[in-house]
Each structure stands twice: as structure tokens, then as C-alpha cells.
Amino acid sequence: MIYVHVPFCKSFCTYCGFYSELCGRSEKAFEAYTDRICAEIDSRREEIKASSREVDTLYFGGGTPSVLPPSCIRRIVEALPFPVGHAFREFTIEMNPDDVTAELITELRGIGANRISLGIQSFDDGILRWMNRRHTADAAVDAVKTIRACGIDNISIDLIFGLPQLEDGVWEKTLDKALELHPEHISAYQLSVEEGSALEKMIADGRFTEATQEQCRSQYDYLCARLRQAGYNHYEVSNFALPCHEAVHNGAYWSRAPYVGLGPGAHFFDGASRRSWNSEMEADGSWTPDSEELTDYDASVERIMLGLRTAAGIDASELKAIIGSCALQEALSKGLLVPASQQKTALRIPEDRFFVSDDIIRQLIP
Ligand code: SF4
Structure with missing residues (x-):
């Protein structure tokens, strides 16, 4: 089970508190990052092989992995200690709908990707602008159709609820749109106020008032009932899947399978008691590991x-x-x-x- 953290985003979302770096089209930064990931793979070959024997998945998360040129993704995949053409049980790439093109999906499929996780968040253009997302609702719909047309039939979409703007039928319409696309998997997260996010400042300045707990609760209840009716299995607090499409990679985190995280901010776990993590990217583009031992308790x-x-x-x-x-x-x-x-x-x-x-x-x- 391998996770590769791609710490680049083209813009920052209003609610985001994740570690990520703003990137332009800096090919040099992407190449330097890829060189370091390949070096990290080299130094962790045995851990990677051991963790993959238990759960054979590869996950590119971020950040926004879809800003990374596919040639870099290919270099990383080819550096992993597996025979050429190794088919992972699940190979997911997180994508921004705005980055999806038929050429890119075809190339990623050629590298072995068999699942795409799309950060759609909303099908309402006003809410998407408020979130400072790069895509529109139409672009999200087109992205799902393009991915399917290119032969990837395991699509997960992310949605966000817990917004006051979702009242008066907007959440219901959002779920209508989502279900029309028939994604195999839906992750729905309640908006939270993350430290250091633009949202935190907006609330402090009085420019935004959070949804009430009653509103969040009723949006969540509606989500659960609606997806149940549509045949989705609610297998984790925030995750819903059509039969046999539960996320293998994320599911293995919840059962504490061993995993190797590569890249700045990524985490590792040996499946027993040692947990490690990489620092965020330093000014020179490097990162360093740290670790802790867990007691049985x-x-x-x-x-x-x-x-x-x-x-x-x-x-x-x-x-x-x-x-x-x-x-x-x-x-x-x-x-x-x-x-x-x-x-x-x-x-x-x-x-x-x-x-x-x-x-x-x-x-x-x-
Ligand atoms: S939510 Fe995702 S795309 Fe938006 S800034 Fe955070 S990491 Fe980047």
C-alpha cells in the first residue's frame, strides 16, 4: 500500500488547511520533486515491497496530483520495486475536474491508473466560486463523462456539505446531479474550519457565518437517506460505495494495514507499532522523516x-x-x-x- 503525496496546487481553496505549495507551470520544480521521490523509493524498497504484499494499492493524493506532468507520474511508477507492467489491485489518482482531458486520462490509464478520485465538492457555480475552486459545475460533469469514455470505470467524487448556502434545495439538487453521474464511490465531508485557511479569517472578520449544527445534521441525514435509496453502501462515516466499490486503499488505513507514504508530509505505518512521517517541503525542496513508537494501548x-x-x-x-x-x-x-x-x-x-x-x-x- 503506497501513498505518494503531490504537494502542489494551482490555487488555494477557501476551506483548505492541507499542506500544499502553490505552483505555476514550473517544470523544474516538478522534475526536482520527482527526482527526490525516486530517491526516496530507492531508500525504502524493502518497506514498499512488504507493505504491498498485504495490500497492493497505489494512491497519488495531494495537493493536486493532476497538476504533475504524466511523465513524472510514469517515472515514479517505474521507479517502484515491481516488475514492468505490474497491475495494482487499485491505482487511484486524485484529480481536479479542471485538469481532466481525454489525452491525460488515456495517458494515466496507460501508466496503470484504474481509479480516479475527483474533487468536485459542489455542483453549484456560486458555491464553487466561494470555495475558490478552479472548475465549474459543467466542467465537473464533463470530467466524469470524459473519464468514463476513456475506459476508467471506477470513479469517486468528493462533495462538501455543512454550508449555509446548501439550504433551500441546493443540497438536494447537488445530490441529484451527483447521482445522475452514477459514480461508483462518493466521499462527503462536512465543512470544517481549518487552522490557517482563508475560511478561518473570513469567520474571524465576520464575513462568513457557519451553518448551524441543525443544518449540518439535516444535510447529513438527507445525504445518508438519499444515497441508501440509490443503492450505496454507507461503509464509513464519510464514505459511500456501490456494491463491491468500497475504496481498497482507504479501507486498509482504517484496518491499520502497513503503508508507505512518499513525499513531503506523507505518513508511514509498519502495521504494528512504528509510525513515521515526512516533514513538509523545505526551502531547498527536500523533506526529512521523523517517527514514533506506539504502545500496545x-x-x-x-x-x-x-x-x-x-x-x-x-x-x-x-x-x-x-x-x-x-x-x-x-x-x-x-x-x-x-x-x-x-x-x-x-x-x-x-x-x-x-x-x-x-x-x-x-x-x-x-
Ligand atoms: S482542497 Fe485540495 S485543491 Fe484545494 S487547496 Fe487544498 S489541497 Fe489544493
Whole structure:
């Protein structure tokens, strides 16, 4: 399981607090970045091979990987320690709809990409302008059609809810549009105010008022009901998939499979107790690794926190060992947890409480 972080964006979105660098068409910066990724691959060959034996996925995330020239993506893929033409079980590239062209998709498919994750966020042009996204609603629709026409039939789209602008039927229309495109996978995230984002300043200056919790809740409830009706499986708090299209790569993070992250800001995990991460890009374009050892307790807590965000839930005995049988009984009697399957060996947060899953997890593990 390999993640490559591409830390470049052509513009910054209003709500974004991710680490990313503003880029023009700086071929030199892209080539220098690619050289460093290839060198990092060279120094991590054994880790890469070991993590891929468990989950054979490759994911280019960002930032905006679609600003990186495909020749650079090809160099990175070819530097990985696999036979030429290795077909990953899932090879995803995140793209901005504005970057999608038939030529680019055909080239990426030739490199081995078999899944595209599109940062659509909204189908309302007013909201897209407010978000400072580069694309329009029509461009997003065209992008999905182009990707399909080029033969990639595993498409994920990202949407954002929790905006006051989504009231008066706008959210309903957004989901109508999304479902017309029949994406195999939908990730829907509630708008959050990230440190350092333009949104944080807008709120501080009184230029924007956040949606109320009631508005966010009703938008989330509508999302869940609408996607359920359309046949999507709500398999994680923010993720919905048509049958057999759950994200393999992201799903493996939630089950704590080992992964190798390459590039500035990327994270690594050995599947047991060692977690490492790269620094952000330094002024000279380099980055440096750092790491920590998790105790058994940390690892259990992490497994519980990740597992309780999923429909598959968490092993009941592990949860009991961490929170104790009284707290477990109380959570069951209040309906905060229910059996995740008929075997009752796993427990989950019921779907109608997913919206407050963070509160429930905090309550269980203070
Ligand atoms: S949301 Fe994505 S595209 Fe927008 S600035 Fe952040 S990383 Fe870049």
C-alpha cells in the first residue's frame, strides 16, 4: 500500500488547511520533486515491497496530483520495486475536474491508473466560486463523462456539505446531479474550519457565518437517506460505495494495514507499532522523516477510533478490554453501539448516530 503525496496546487481553496505549495507551470520544480521521490523509493524498497504484499494499492493524493506532468507520474511508477507492467489491485489518482482531458486520462490509464478520485465538492457555480475552486459545475460533469469514455470505470467524487448556502434545495439538487453521474464511490465531508485557511479569517472578520449544527445534521441525514435509496453502501462515516466499490486503499488505513507514504508530509505505518512521517517541503525542496513508537494501548485505542468510524465496527472484546465492561454495557443500553453483524462479535456506531460519532468516541475513550 503506497501513498505518494503531490504537494502542489494551482490555487488555494477557501476551506483548505492541507499542506500544499502553490505552483505555476514550473517544470523544474516538478522534475526536482520527482527526482527526490525516486530517491526516496530507492531508500525504502524493502518497506514498499512488504507493505504491498498485504495490500497492493497505489494512491497519488495531494495537493493536486493532476497538476504533475504524466511523465513524472510514469517515472515514479517505474521507479517502484515491481516488475514492468505490474497491475495494482487499485491505482487511484486524485484529480481536479479542471485538469481532466481525454489525452491525460488515456495517458494515466496507460501508466496503470484504474481509479480516479475527483474533487468536485459542489455542483453549484456560486458555491464553487466561494470555495475558490478552479472548475465549474459543467466542467465537473464533463470530467466524469470524459473519464468514463476513456475506459476508467471506477470513479469517486468528493462533495462538501455543512454550508449555509446548501439550504433551500441546493443540497438536494447537488445530490441529484451527483447521482445522475452514477459514480461508483462518493466521499462527503462536512465543512470544517481549518487552522490557517482563508475560511478561518473570513469567520474571524465576520464575513462568513457557519451553518448551524441543525443544518449540518439535516444535510447529513438527507445525504445518508438519499444515497441508501440509490443503492450505496454507507461503509464509513464519510464514505459511500456501490456494491463491491468500497475504496481498497482507504479501507486498509482504517484496518491499520502497513503503508508507505512518499513525499513531503506523507505518513508511514509498519502495521504494528512504528509510525513515521515526512516533514513538509523545505526551502531547498527536500523533506526529512521523523517517527514514533506506539504502545500496545495506543495501538488499541487507534484501532478502536478508526474502527468505530466504519460499518464493520470493532471487535467487542478489544473494546471491552480498553473501556471496561460497565462502560460497554452502558453504551449498548443507550444505543450508542449496536452489533455490526449477526455474529455479534463486532460492535459499531449505528448509522443514525454516525453524525455524532466523534462525540461518542470521545465519550468512550476520554
Ligand atoms: S482542497 Fe485540495 S485543491 Fe484545494 S487547496 Fe487544498 S489541497 Fe489544493
